Amino acid sequence: MTGYEEEDFLMLSGIQHFAFCRRQWALIHIEQLWEENLRTVEGDLLHANCHDSYSSESRKEVFLSRGMPVFSRSLGASGECDIVEFRASSNGIPLHGRTGLYTVYPVEYKHGEPKDGDIDILQLAAQAICLEEMLGCEIPAGAIFYGKTKRRQRVEITEELRERVRAMFAEMHGYFQRGYVPKGKLTKSCNACSLKNLCLPKLCKIKSVREYLNSTLGTEEAGQ
Structure with missing residues (x-):
């Protein structure tokens, strides 16, 4: 598959910043500016607990991978998935070192509550695209777990959603190459x-x- 070289990869999680505000993304990823507040600290703690040193575990018919590194050459991005659930299924794909077939279900963790916009959904869709390229599978859905509500929100990974993610990463690469910071x-x-x-x-x-x-x-x- 043709695409971006590894040295040109952007941070996968940056799509959330970009969808929220182009200028915020540019200040963080081009100007290298950052400022901690209560929300960012709480979010970092939740993700640290979720990743748990890149561990894995099995729960009946589900194999969990925490903090799984992922990348996509078509998007030109790399990052980590909070949790990827591999669920035993006759319609799934084989996994190295494990017997049987599995479907792939990414789960993104957020410390707050569901937002009005779709910035969290876009980030999850970007993770799904990475997993699809790496594993050679199709991921029809994933979930976002919100710490405040303690509930999962199922997200359908549609082709329209994938196209929006691809368009955003193309725009992000354009900004990055030009060093462009919007007003x-x-x-x-x-x-x-x-x-x-x-x-x-x-x-x-x-x-x-x-x-x-x-x-x-x-x-x-x-x-x-």
């Missing part, structure tokens, strides 16, 4: 952004230094 646009989503203090979306709205000084100092003319 900020102040929206209600900014309050939930971990980079709000670094992004400074209010300043991006100001057209000139004079306007900034006037709005900050309350003067009619800069320098008065």
